[in-house]
Amino acid sequence: MRTSEIKQELHSLIENSDSELLEVIYSILRKNDNKLILSEAQVAELERRYEAHLKNPSEGSGWEEVKTRISRKSK
The missing domain is CATH 1.20.890 (cAMP-dependent Protein Kinase, Chain A)
Incomplete structure (x- = not known):
């Protein structure tokens, strides 16, 4: 899968995700804070x-x- 396809898929997943899941993913991806809240x-x-x-x-x-x-x- 090409990078552009991955980006499109991620955008689609984000648009259709619930806020709780997005908060978990965001907390994992933050550079300086790897703690899951x-x-x-x-x-x-x-x-x-x-x-x-x-x-x-x-x-x-x-x-x-x-x-x-x-x-x-x-x-």
């Missing part, structure tokens, strides 16, 4: 999920299963 609600959700994992590590989905599920939804 999460809201209190996001931190609470991550902590809740981590605690659930610690209680039952075998529950949940593996990465391949997640990719398959996402792939099916996008078709």
